[in-house]
Amino acid sequence: MSAVQLFRTGDTPRPDVIILTHKLTREYDMGSELVRALRGVSVQIQKNEYVAVMGPSGSGKSTLMNLIGCLDTPTSGEYWLNSQKVSDLADDELARIRNKEIGFVFQTFNLLPRADALHNVELPLIYAGMSARSRRERAAHALERVGLGNRMDHKPNELSGGQRQRVAIARALVNEPSILLADEPTGNLDSTTSQEIMGVFAELHHQGQTVVMVTHEQDIAAHAERVITLRDGIVATDQARAA
Amino acid sequence: MPFFEAIRMALQTIRAQKLKSGFSLLGVFVGVASLIAAWGIANGVNRYMTEKFAQTLYGVNTFQLRRQPMFTPNVPDSVWRAWRRRPRIRFSDAEAISQGLTVPVITAWQSSDRVTVSYANKEARDIDLTAASERYFDIKNLGIAIGRPFTGEENRSGAPVAVLGEAVAKRLFSERAPLGKSVRIGGVPYRVIGVVEHQGSILGFPLDRFVVVPALSPAQNLVNPPGILDAFLVKAHSDLEMREAISQAEGIMRSRRHLRPKQDNNFALDTSEGVQRFWAGISTILVTVIPGIVIISLVIGGIVIMNIMLMAVAERTREIGLRKSLGARRSDVLRQFLAESTTIATVGAAFGILAGIGLTFVINAISPLPASVSPASVVLGVVMGAGVGIVAGVYPASRAAKLDPITALRQE
Numbered sequence: 001m002s003a004v005q006l007f008r009t010g011d012t013p014r015p016d017v018i019i020l021t022h023k024l025t026r027e028y029d030m031g032s033e034l035v036r037a038l039r040g041v042s043v044q045i046q047k048n049e050y051v052a053v054m055g056p057s058g059s060g061k062s063t064l065m066n067l068i069g070c071l072d073t074p075t076s077g078e079y080w081l082n083s084q085k086v087s088d089l090a091d092d093e094l095a096r097i098r099n100k101e102i103g104f105v106f107q108t109f110n111l112l113p114r115a116d117a118l119h120n121v122e123l124p125l126i127y128a129g130m131s132a133r134s135r136r137e138r139a140a141h142a143l144e145r146v147g148l149g150n151r152m153d154h155k156p157n158e159l160s161g162g163q164r165q166r167v168a169i170a171r172a173l174v175n176e177p178s179i180l181l182a183d184e185p186t187g188n189l190d191s192t193t194s195q196e197i198m199g200v201f202a203e204l205h206h207q208g209q210t211v212v213m214v215t216h217e218q219d220i221a222a223h224a225e226r227v228i229t230l231r232d233g234i235v236a237t238d239q240a241r242a243a
Numbered sequence: 244m245p246f247f248e249a250i251r252m253a254l255q256t257i258r259a260q261k262l263k264s265g266f267s268l269l270g271v272f273v274g275v276a277s278l279i280a281a282w283g284i285a286n287g288v289n290r291y292m293t294e295k296f297a298q299t300l301y302g303v304n305t306f307q308l309r310r311q312p313m314f315t316p317n318v319p320d321s322v323w324r325a326w327r328r329r330p331r332i333r334f335s336d337a338e339a340i341s342q343g344l345t346v347p348v349i350t351a352w353q354s355s356d357r358v359t360v361s362y363a364n365k366e367a368r369d370i371d372l373t374a375a376s377e378r379y380f381d382i383k384n385l386g387i388a389i390g391r392p393f394t395g396e397e398n399r400s401g402a403p404v405a406v407l408g409e410a411v412a413k414r415l416f417s418e419r420a421p422l423g424k425s426v427r428i429g430g431v432p433y434r435v436i437g438v439v440e441h442q443g444s445i446l447g448f449p450l451d452r453f454v455v456v457p458a459l460s461p462a463q464n465l466v467n468p469p470g471i472l473d474a475f476l477v478k479a480h481s482d483l484e485m486r487e488a489i490s491q492a493e494g495i496m497r498s499r500r501h502l503r504p505k506q507d508n509n510f511a512l513d514t515s516e517g518v519q520r521f522w523a524g525i526s527t528i529l530v531t532v533i534p535g536i537v538i539i540s541l542v543i544g545g546i547v548i549m550n551i552m553l554m555a556v557a558e559r560t561r562e563i564g565l566r567k568s569l570g571a572r573r574s575d576v577l578r579q580f581l582a583e584s585t586t587i588a589t590v591g592a593a594f595g596i597l598a599g600i601g602l603t604f605v606i607n608a609i610s611p612l613p614a615s616v617s618p619a620s621v622v623l624g625v626v627m628g629a630g631v632g633i634v635a636g637v638y639p640a641s642r643a644a645k646l647d648p649i650t651a652l653r654q655e
Binding site for chain 1: 248252255256259260561562565566567568569570571572573574575647648649650652
């Protein structure tokens with residue numbers, strides 16, 4: 001990990017910093033009480049880093065992940081993605097960012113149950129406005145990349161958990177996003193399958209993909225080269241691991 | 244996302260969610276079909292009444308001189324009692340008008356009552372016996388199926404001849420030929436000389452249960468006191484001539500009754516307008532209440548559809564969240580749901596129109612209610628049915644599409 005730029009409000013991040021959050025907070029109004037899930041998180045992640053975000057439940061790690069993935073909007077603070085200040089963007093621009101820049105892998109896979117693997121992987125390309133033919137080719141290629149070239153016409157319920165997560169990974173990668181985000185990607189998988197999926201992530205990282213994943217399992221986090229630990233909505237530790 | 248992509252996506256979803264799509268489609272279908280059918284009944288009855296009923300009772304360009312109007316909705320008792328005190332219409336009144344009118348017309352006398360007609364050991368009860376003059380058949384447009392009507396000569400001489408309604412002929416003679424047979428009316432034998440063509444029914448009331456005999460035949464004593472008529476029928480060639488004839492007849496009657504200028508008529512000159520006015524009162528109820536009930540049921544049905552759709556969309560909030568997380572804009576989601584609802588609503592409405600029109604024809608064919616399709620009901624049915632279907636599909640989707648993707652994704 002190279003020297004971290006000291007970032008102040010009003011600055012722009014350095015070009016090799018792909019993710020930068022500055023004093024990011026997220027509060028939920030739960031009626032009777034205000035839940036402060038993030039209390040000012042400032043992190044910087046550079047291109048081709050492989051980062052694990054850890055922390056006990058309720059520490060805010062998933063909230064951080066959703067903010068980085070533009071699935072949620074911060075209460076205050078700045079979020080820069082690829083030198084673009086995302087925290088200011090309107091709804092439609094956010095949709096474009098989610099479509100082009102971010103590949104999100106969920107713990108529960110989140111596949112369309114009635115659509116086959118190919119159509120599931122195609123979805124981001126539809127919203128990118130790609131033509132039907134090149135869509136099919138790209139989606140098929142993405143499925144081949146995760147080793148599911150022979151399962152394209154299978155519906156999610158005809159696939160094993162590991163295969164479903166591979167479909168989800170193929171979907172996340174199909175638009176060649178700047179970052180691959182994974183929220184507990186192995187949370188619903190047995191340990192053998194988890195190792196398989198970690199193998200896929202390692203391979204992607206090796207090919208130059210920036211990967212950020214949330215996990216609460218030490219042995220999963222061990223695959224990453226840097227571990228950020230959150231506690232009570234703030235960064236507790238941030239350290240590189242021996243690869 | 245291009246529009247055809249939205250349609251393709253919609254068709255995929257509809258195919259995948261057959262049950263839900265089926266229910267929504269059914270809702271629109273039933274709503275549109277029932278609106279068209281119910282409106283068709285109201286419309287048909289109304290048209291029938293204004294066009295056919297009035298003319299069946301009165302005939303075209305025809306007026307009747309009566310003691311009081313035939314159709315009298317909501318008349319206060321005092322008026323009714325005053326009418327009952329009026330003098331009756333006499334043969335001599337009819338003759339005076341016949342001679343006094345300068346407009347070319349045809350006229351007929353008419354007096355009616357319910358009687359029993361018998362042949363051998365068979366009886367037809369509750370038959371409308373009309374003692375009329377020979378032009379009655381022309382004015383009432385009663386075609387003769389077999390035999391002939393009676394002549395002016397037979398009328399004046401009071402010949403005991405009878406022309407039967409189709410139902411009476413069937414009842415008394417079954418398959419045998421009625422002509423020349425002798426039926427008994429009030430103990431007097433009448434020779435059957437003709438049978439009138441099938442007249443059908445009005446709103447379920449049969450129009451074939453009658454017998455017509457000459458006005459001066461012995462049966463005149465069964466229908467009225469001597470020299471008294473129920474009605475004097477006058478038919479002109481045109482509406483204009485009819486109005487002229489009415490005003491002449493009014494003058495003649497007023498002078499015969501010695502009415503002073505300020506006195507009201509103590510007789511009625513009744514036209515089909517009267518019955519149409521009477522009907523207009525009922526038809527307002529018919530054409531507002533029936534479709535009103537249907538519209539209420541459509542709205543209730545719409546709420547049910549909306550509920551099904553709302554539930555379906557709630558189930559699909561996660562799908563919306565997922566699509567947004569993959570880069571769908573709000574407009575993409577809306578377009579997809581719009582295409583979906585529009586497809587369902589269009590198909591439902593199309594089948595609804597076909598079924599509604601079909602149902603209207605079936606009702607017309609097998610029930611006594613005359614029904615005919617009203618174009619307005621088709622338009623309204625489509626607008627309401629499709630509108631409800633589309634709004635019910637798009638509104639909840641638009642709400643879900645406003646959520647942050649993660650909020651939508653986490654919704655159960």
